[in-house]
Amino acid sequence: MKIVYVGRFPLHIQSGHIDLISDIAATGHEAFYIIALRFKDYIRNKFTRVLSNDAEFTGINYRPFLRVTRKMKEYEKKCILSTLRKNGLIERNVVIVSNNMETCSYLKDRLPSEVSVIYHIFDRYSEYYNLTDEEKVSFDEREFEVIKKVDGVLCVSQKLLAEAKELNNNSFWFPGAVRKNQIVMPGAINTSSKKVGMISNELSRIDWPLMCNIAMILEDYSIELIGQNDLADLGEYPSNIRFIGKVPFVELPKYVRDWRVGLALYEENRFNEYCCPLKYFEYSSLDIPTISTTIPEGEVFANLYPEMIFLADDAKSIAAHVRNITTANEINDYTRLARDHNWSARAEQLIAIINKVKKNTF
Structure with missing residues (x-):
């Protein structure tokens, strides 16, 4: 054929x-x-x-x-x-x-x-x-x-x-x-780290007010953002938010190796109603769980992978998920989604x- x-x-x-x-x-x-x-x-x-x-x-x-x-x-x-x-x-x-x-x-x-x-x-x-x-x-x-x-x-x-x-x-x-050869070996998590982050091609696509609210609640955590910083009129924002810039996918492991959680803060719009949340796949390939705002396909994957996809729509609930994951004494394998996809x-x-x-x- x-x-x-x-x-x-x-x-x-x-x-x-x-x-x-x-x-x-x-x-x-x-x-x-x-x-x-x-x-x-x-x-x-x-x-x-x-x-x-x-x-x-x-x-x-x-x-x-x-x-x-x-x-x-x-x-x-x-x-x-x-x-x-x-x-x-x-x-x-x-x-x-x-x-x-x-x-x-x-x-x-x-x-x-x-x-x-x-x-x-x-x-x-x-x-x-x-x-x-x-x-x-x-x-x-x-x-x-x-x-x-x-x-x-x-x-x-x-x-x-x-x-x-x-x-x-x-x-x-x-x-x-994701590429099969880019899925990392699970279990190499730095359990003492208090870093979380988000990957996005363009940071203007994220829910910026929600991100700032999360950062204010998680003031003892560092939040790192990877992607083109095309956010306009940022104004003042929490000092624990750090912009890294664009990073080639093959180089992501060295930047996110201390992340305990990957965020997927989708805005409510028609595009996201229909999208496939590729962030879930990327985070899973890096052995990182995902906390995501609710979108239709997010619910699909949260049902299929409940141990690694967590849905929440307000800053307080998202922050609570972060603390629950990062304070747990167990080390989980978060690569299952990437291995399946x-x-x-x-x-x-x-x-x-x-x-x-x-x-x-x-």
């Missing part, structure tokens, strides 16, 4: 997809990755075949094309279709997976019916743009039509899955994952899903 992943954004932004397709290649299937690259990365790739420290191409048939501008959507779709044809990827044994709904719709209309097209819903995408409420409704309506059209749907959260199932029976829960396991799940889709479709 030939499995093709067509990415939505430039490669270095979503190297998790490279992990998925690499692990698919490791199962013995032919794996292809088609992605648009900006000019600088495209030229660099021509000469070095390397884009970032996080991108590994083990066993992958890598097929990038030049992105002139994101506004040239029709041009990019034609490039993708041309790449598929040049590489003989329009046969019965080909499966195309993409997290771009427009690409899925375009290819489904133009490829033979024997080629399966699977839409990977990675987030509620309408939340990424400055859209009015009317535009969001229009975007979601277009997405629903794509869900009906494609052969299968991968959903990163149970809430997305519930909606997709109403439109396409070949819809499956397909949450995120690594990219190797996800690759095997995708192959099983593809077989179900083909059985149900043909």
Whole structure:
């Protein structure tokens, strides 16, 4: 079987997809990755075949094309279709997976019916743009039509899955994952430490007032924040909050080795209603329990992993969880979630899903 992943954004932004397709290649299937690259990365790739420290191409048939501008959507779709044809990827044994709904719709209309097209819903995408409420409704309506059209749907959260199932029976829960080789050995916790922290790509996404309230209650603890500090107008904040800045994932263990708890302070908004809480996976891979504000997928994982995912929505309750965890005399293994949700396991799940889709479709 030939499995093709067509990415939505430039490669270095979503190297998790490279992990998925690499692990698919490791199962013995032919794996292809088609992605648009900006000019600088495209030229660099021509000469070095390397884009970032996080991108590994083990066993992958890598097929990038030049992105002139994101506004040239029709041009990019034609490039993708041309790449598929040049590489003989329009046969019965080909499966195309993409997290771009427009690409899925375009290819489904133009490829033979024997080629399966699977839409990977990675987030509620309408939340990424400055859209009015009317535009969001229009975007979601277009997405629903794509869900009906494609052969299968991968959903990163149970809430997305519930909606997709109403439109396409070949819809499956397909949450995120971490790299297997980045899961630390459990049990190396510094029980005397009074550090907790939070990882976020952009710190503006966290509930900052709640963070400050937690810090004031836990005045004898140090709270470390890892991520791009794009918080505006911070004003005064508790002195036990420390900003570390952005850290590559491979370097996280040396920064968080003394953390006793990882925080996931999700704001209440529509995006978080549908999201897969990747922080849970990251903390688990580092042998750290998670205290999270309540989101729908948080409740799913708290039920599956009650020994390591704790939900609370106010500063006093979150602080109480921190004290309970850090004063306990026992050392627990918090890596179970990461071991269950690594990219190797996800690759095997995708192959099983593809077989179900083909059985149900043909």
